[in-house]
Amino acid sequence: MKSIATDGWELVSAEDRNTAHPNTFHIPTREQRETLVPGDGAKLLFDIEIRANGVIKDRGVERMWVIVKARSEGVYIGLLDNDPVTAENLQLQKGDVITFGPEHVSAISTPPRDYVIEKYGVSFFEE
Structure with missing residues (x-):
């Protein structure tokens, strides 16, 4: 599991955000979020901490797209x-493999x- 401390980022639960702000933070139904297939795009919430010279300069949530490649044991694997x-501490770049659950899909x-x-x-669509 990715974490702020080791990777500079972690995923945020879209379900939790929706529960906290149901009138302003809308997400697809659970059924829609559980039935993604390879090639689908899932927008996820990345909590990112930006450091420079070892000092925290900023921290916030960035919404980014991940293309689903596969599903395994209840989790998705995408790019x-x-x-x-x-940022100096951020271990995240375009094309990275991201593992996530339906609860993360916004x-x-x-x-x-x-x-x-x-x-x-x-080969993206090959198993």
């Missing part, structure tokens, strides 16, 4: 499809298959 901020999209193949290759 980060955004460029995160850069939005869903279906990017064109050609887009996914162009960025990640035809």
